[in-house]
Amino acid sequence: MHEPKSLTVNLVGDYPTFKKVDGKLVPLDSRDPSKRYSLTSDVQTGETYYLQYSDEEEAQADRQKAEWEASAPTREAEAKRLAEEAEKFESALKYQKRIVAFIDILGWKNTVLTQDKNSGAAVKALGKTLAQLKWVANHTNSLNGLLPDKQKWPGNPLMTHFSDSLVISTNDDVHGKDALQNALFVLTSNLIQFGFLLRGGVVRGELFHDGGLVFGPALIEAYQLENDVASAPRVILSKELSAEWGTRENSGSLPWIPSPDGYLFFNFLPPFMGNKFFTDPSLWQSRLEPIRNLIISMAQNTECLESVFAKYLWLAGYFDAVCDEKLDCGVNKVLQVAAQSRWRR
Numbered sequence: 001m002h003e004p005k006s007l008t009v010n011l012v013g014d015y016p017t018f019k020k021v022d023g024k025l026v027p028l029d030s031r032d033p034s035k036r037y038s039l040t041s042d043v044q045t046g047e048t049y050y051l052q053y054s055d056e057e058e059a060q061a062d063r064q065k066a067e068w069e070a071s072a073p074t075r076e077a078e079a080k081r082l083a084e085e086a087e088k089f090e091s092a093l094k095y096q097k098r099i100v101a102f103i104d105i106l107g108w109k110n111t112v113l114t115q116d117k118n119s120g121a122a123v124k125a126l127g128k129t130l131a132q133l134k135w136v137a138n139h140t141n142s143l144n145g146l147l148p149d150k151q152k153w154p155g156n157p158l159m160t161h162f163s164d165s166l167v168i169s170t171n172d173d174v175h176g177k178d179a180l181q182n183a184l185f186v187l188t189s190n191l192i193q194f195g196f197l198l199r200g201g202v203v204r205g206e207l208f209h210d211g212g213l214v215f216g217p218a219l220i221e222a223y224q225l226e227n228d229v230a231s232a233p234r235v236i237l238s239k240e241l242s243a244e245w246g247t248r249e250n251s252g253s254l255p256w257i258p259s260p261d262g263y264l265f266f267n268f269l270p271p272f273m274g275n276k277f278f279t280d281p282s283l284w285q286s287r288l289e290p291i292r293n294l295i296i297s298m299a300q301n302t303e304c305l306e307s308v309f310a311k312y313l314w315l316a317g318y319f320d321a322v323c324d325e326k327l328d329c330g331v332n333k334v335l336q337v338a339a340q341s342r343w344r345r
Contacts, residue, residue, distance in 0.1 A: 201225025
């Protein structure tokens with residue numbers, strides 16, 4: 001290892017001047033204005049002096065100066081671009097009226113905290129769930145990139161995921177409503193297969209949402225609706241949106257249905273949100289049977305806390321209501337079976 005013997009610094013002072021000849025310092029009477037010098041301090045002796053550049057150092061310095069001058073247009077263009085982006089970002093920092101959904105992934109924290117008991121299964125469930133979340137978020141957020149500059153995907157859907165929570169926001173129009181419902185259906189369909197249910201609140205309000213940056217009064221309102229009112233594994237609408245979104249759509253689907261407390265919740269169990277044009281019993285069976293099996297397995301799970309199982313009982317009641325809606329679906333109800341299984345375990 002070579003021990004450094006000198007340190008080049010950019011200082012100005014009245015110091016002696018040298019140049020190197022055959023590796024030795026030769027004193028000079030004065031500095032040549034046409035030459036470059038480095039102000040050098042010997043760390044061993046403490047002596048400070050000017051050292052004239054060698055021919056190689058002069059040539060290297062000339063090359064660096066030429067490269068720096070040649071890159072001036074590029075630096076100026078980059079500085080202009082960064083300034084324009086900063087100005088654009090600052091001008092965009094304002095609230096917009098948007099539809100906002102705050103979603104909590106139920107069971108996530110418990111799975112993380114208890115993963116030592118069943119490490120392999122827990123890690124796989126968490127990893128697969130994150131992969132699904134990443135795919136949905138990337139797909140949602142990349143839609144705008146498919147269009148020319150300054151054009152937005154219909155509804156302008158955006159999604160931000162952090163820990164066990166999701167924020168989805170869209171434009172406050174019919175396209176935004178469709179985009180939100182499609183995102184919710186994809187999320188519920190994909191996550192329930194890993195045993196994760198969703199609880200959330202959807203509101204209309206003021207929000208700033210750009211990539212991972214999201215804040216505003218509507219986010220707080222949606223969180224409070226999810227945390228204080230939703231209770232069961234359901235995504236509910238504010239009373240304002242409930243008054244507007246509670247009818248069957250032209251497509252035949254019924255995305256939002258009422259619950260006894262007066263709130264509308266997302267109708268995720270039937271195929272295609274209860275679209276009346278999809279009547280094939282096999283389609284309903286493939287959708288409902290795995291969920292029925294999940295409810296029964298949770299009822300029989302001795303490690304499932306009563307507070308957690310209460311959410312699956314609510315799901316079982318919702319499940320039976322869907323079976324009543326489609327009597328020829330070929331799937332048996334589950335609430336009574338789950339309750340009996342829980343009692344017998």
